[in-house]
Amino acid sequence: MAKQTNIRLDDQLKAAAEERASRRGLSLQGYVADLIEQDVNGSRAAFMAGAQAFIAAYADQFEAEYGEDRYPGLPERPAAENAA
Numbered sequence: 001m002a003k004q005t006n007i008r009l010d011d012q013l014k015a016a017a018e019e020r021a022s023r024r025g026l027s028l029q030g031y032v033a034d035l036i037e038q039d040v041n042g043s044r045a046a047f048m049a050g051a052q053a054f055i056a057a058y059a060d061q062f063e064a065e066y067g068e069d070r071y072p073g074l075p076e077r078p079a080a081e082n083a084a
Contacts, residue, residue, distance in 0.1 A: 007032070 009017065014028075021031030038044040 018028050021028050
């Protein structure tokens with residue numbers, strides 16, 4: 001049986017959460033419930049660990065295939081580095 005829980009959010013946080021919920025086709029209530037469920041059952045942590053392992057294993061291949069140097073006209077280094 002589901003129970004009701006009330007939370008308080010400031011206006012900016014509530015608006016941002018509603019936008020993210022909308023992009024996922026969820027109500028704010030459904031979005032918050034999903035976030036809590038993912039945190040409680042560990043599925044988000046498991047996904048993030050898997051993603052980190054994937055990135056560690058394939059980062060060099062992705063960089064070789066899709067690195068910025070394959071696109072003419074882009075700076076070789078990020079703008080922040082170019083300014084230094």
